[in-house]
Amino acid sequence: MKITLNNRPEEIDASEMTVNDIIQYKNFTFKLLVTKVNGKLVKTAERSQVTVRDGDTVEVMHLISGG
């Protein structure tokens, strides 16, 4: 499938994946994330249920302490 991940085209050798799978596949190592699929918020607990398919837009932001 071809998706857009953080504004960049990304080709993944799978027909669909959960948001959690994508996080693992891309090696996002930061603990705290905010994720969106097609502009809609996907909360932490929903990441194992929400499926990403061809043409979808995925956005991932990581958070670190300091301020």
Next chain:
Amino acid sequence: MKWEEIKVHLLNKKVGVAGCGGLGSNAAVALARVGVRKFVLVDFDIIEPSNLNRQYYFRRQLGMKKVDGLSYNLLEIDAAIEITAHDMKLEYGDISTVFAGCDLVIEAFDKAEAKQMIAEAMIENMPSTPLIMGIGMAGIGGFQLIKQEKWSDNIYICGDSVSEISESLPPLAPRVGIVSNMQANLALELLLSESKST
């Protein structure tokens, strides 16, 4: 835009400041100096000696609530500023009530968990209000790594995205000042661009 025009455009703008520590106090001061006259300040903490290495407070203010100390300092810059101060720990469900009517919100929390909470709340409950986040400002140097970006829809990020605070990577005035003023600069840009389009 001329300075006099900027002040007129900012007259009725309201800015929310979520956290009045290093990022929030410095960003609020910068915005007060350029003419923002309405603020909603939120913090649950008091001013401690260890804050003085980066936060916009003074020795005589030690022990005060941060929202009171910052309110006082903003009014020292411009006595016409109107402030709504909340001495509280913000929770997910409070965000849209506390910041109702704000043209934008500066995210200036310390903890990553709180940053996640406000980002998710603003995406879900205030999708048309910009949230300007500060992510990655600990340590020294690395000026070229600091950037600003529009992450998605109403969420903007300022910082280097990687320098997390720790014992060996403390938050310090110069770098915290750079990122907080970058947040204020972006806030100013957004506030003035709204004015032009309306």
